[in-house]
Amino acid sequence: MTMLEWIRRHVVLTRVALAAVLANIVIVVTGGAVRLTGSGLGCPTWPSCTKGSLTPTREYAIHGIIEFTNRQLTFVLSAVVLATLALALLQRRQRGLAVLLAASIPAQAVLGGITVLTKLNPWLVAAHFLLSMAIIAVAFALWWRLQHEPAPRLRHEPVPRAADRPGWAGSLRGAALVLVLLTAAVLAIGAVVTGSGPHAGDKGATRRIDLTPSSVTQLHADVVMLLIGVTIGFAVLARAAGAPERLQRAARILLGVELAQGVIGFVQYFTHVPALLVGIHMLGACLVWVSALWVFAATGSVVTGSVAGTPAHWHEAVDGGATPGRWDRSGSTAATPSLTRQHGRR
Ligand code: HEM
Numbered sequence: 001m002t003m004l005e006w007i008r009r010h011v012v013l014t015r016v017a018l019a020a021v022l023a024n025i026v027i028v029v030t031g032g033a034v035r036l037t038g039s040g041l042g043c044p045t046w047p048s049c050t051k052g053s054l055t056p057t058r059e060y061a062i063h064g065i066i067e068f069t070n071r072q073l074t075f076v077l078s079a080v081v082l083a084t085l086a087l088a089l090l091q092r093r094q095r096g097l098a099v100l101l102a103a104s105i106p107a108q109a110v111l112g113g114i115t116v117l118t119k120l121n122p123w124l125v126a127a128h129f130l131l132s133m134a135i136i137a138v139a140f141a142l143w144w145r146l147q148h149e150p151a152p153r154l155r156h157e158p159v160p161r162a163a164d165r166p167g168w169a170g171s172l173r174g175a176a177l178v179l180v181l182l183t184a185a186v187l188a189i190g191a192v193v194t195g196s197g198p199h200a201g202d203k204g205a206t207r208r209i210d211l212t213p214s215s216v217t218q219l220h221a222d223v224v225m226l227l228i229g230v231t232i233g234f235a236v237l238a239r240a241a242g243a244p245e246r247l248q249r250a251a252r253i254l255l256g257v258e259l260a261q262g263v264i265g266f267v268q269y270f271t272h273v274p275a276l277l278v279g280i281h282m283l284g285a286c287l288v289w290v291s292a293l294w295v296f297a298a299t300g301s302v303v304t305g306s307v308a309g310t311p312a313h314w315h316e317a318v319d320g321g322a323t324p325g326r327w328d329r330s331g332s333t334a335a336t337p338s339l340t341r342q343h344g345r346r
Contacts, residue, residue, distance in 0.1 A: 010146070013087040017143040020084050020101065023077045024136045025286045027070075028129070032282040034070045036275035040120045040201025042067030046113035063202075074109055081105050084142070093149065097142040104135045120205035122195030129191050133184070133289055140290060144297045168241035169299070175234050176296040179254070182227040183292040187285055189220045197273060217269055224262055231255045234295070247298045254291040261288050 006012060034040055042056065042063030043049035049056050049068055056064025081102050088098035108131050115124040193216045195209035235251040261284035268277040 007087060008091060010091065010093070013084070013091055013093065014143065014146045016080065016084050016087060017139065017146050020077075020080050020139040021136060021143055021290070023080045024132060024139055025283070025290075027073050027077055028132045028136075028286055029279065029283050030070050030073055031128075031132070032279050034067050035125070035199055035201040036279055037063070037066055038202055039063035039066035040125075041116065041204055042202075043071065043116070046116045074105070074112075078105055081139075088142075094142055094145050097138060097145065101135070101138045101142055104131070104138060108132065108135060119207070120201045122200070122207060122209045125201065126188075126191035126195050126209075129194075130188060133187055133286075136286065136289060137293055140293045141297070144293075168237070168243065172234070172238060172241065172243060172247070173296075173299040175230070175237060176299045179227070179230055179234060180292050180296045182223065182230060183289055186220065186223050186227055187289060189216065189223060190285060193217050193220050194278075199273065199275070199278060221262075221265065221269075224258070224265065228255070228258050228262065231258060244298075247295070250291070250295045250298045254288070254295050257284070257287050257291045260284065 034042070039062070042060045042065070044060070045051055048054050049064065049071075050060070056068045060067075085098045085102040088095050108128070111124070111128050111131055115121065115128050118124055192209060192211065193213065196211045196213045196216055197208075200206065200208065231251065231254055235248065235255060238248045238251055261281065264277060264281050264284055268274065268281055271277065
């Protein structure tokens with residue numbers, strides 16, 4: 001296989017997009033390490049590290065190296081995202097999302113720079129974190145769509161028809177959207193908890209959000225409880241509807257990740273937010289976010305998986321034909337070749 005043939009393979013683009021999701025999660029965690037080691041002003045200016053030096057100087061010791069290393073990771077992330085963009089343009093697939101993803105990285109770098117220049121204003125630190133969550137959502141949507149979109153050679157196929165959707169599908173999609181919005185609220189309030197807490201990112205950064213940490217944490221935990229309740233409701237609804245196993249599994253995974261993250265949250269609160277646990281909590285926040293997006297995306301392929309006039313395909317497209325259930329209106333379990341398998345992996 002020639003190099004050109006290799007980069008034209010759909011699976012290559014799909015994997016690079018997955019790498020973009022993972023790279024964004026990694027940079028959230030390493031950004032957290034910068035804050036939690038008090039290295040946020042290890043490079044006190046931007047885009048150079050110090051006045052007159054592109055690289056860290058002795059004066060800032062280990063903090064300079066930590067902050068500088070994190071800044072360099074932006075180049076790794078940029079390389080992955082640019083590769084995603086180039087392949088998407090070359091293959092003419094999901095170009096809009098790929099452009100949006102590529103544009104979001106310099107925007108995030110500039111916001112990070114302004115955060116440093118304002119001596120780690122806590123609202124900007126929170127915005128920097130939340131923008132990363134938005135970027136993860138874009139990268140995830142891109143990856144998911146690349147995995148599930150029909151290949152060009154199948155585009156003559158009939159499009160999905162609303163009337164073919166099972167009655168529960170719309171309700172589950174609505175409930176999944178509520179899950180995503182509640183998760184976003186938990187993330188946003190969590191970022192405010194951090195802004196009012198002790199981990200400012202540098203001993204020179206004294207400004208904090210003027211709210212009582214215990215009160216904001218209470219609100220944060222309350223919304224988490226609501227989120228967990230809605231997730232349980234979603235899982236029960238999905239099971240009662242006989243939804244595809246992969247959707248039910250996604251809901252169970254989301255619940256498990258939420259519970260684990262909740263336990264970490266309580267432990268870190270009662271142990272006065274030790275840096276290591278806060279770092280793990282940041283990774284957990286990314287995992288909860290991706291799991292919620294996964295549940296939402298999985299309800300989407302239920303809704304759009306049907307193909308008008310060919311109900312057997314619907315069953316196949318929804319769960320790969322593995323689980324006959326109430327979603328399968330065809331009543332047939334005949335081994336129609338899976339749409340996903342026909343066009344998904346090349
Ligand atoms: C689904 C569950 C949860 C999610 C997704 C979540 C998410 C977050 C996020 C995104 C942050 C901000 C991270 C940052 O900007 O560095 C945060 C901070 C925090 N969360 Fe949670 N959280 C969850 C559960 C909990 C629970 C149950 C508690 C219990 C009280 C808790 C306590 C805290 C505390 C104390 C902080 C501030 C840490 C610091 O000072 O930096 N979290 N959380």
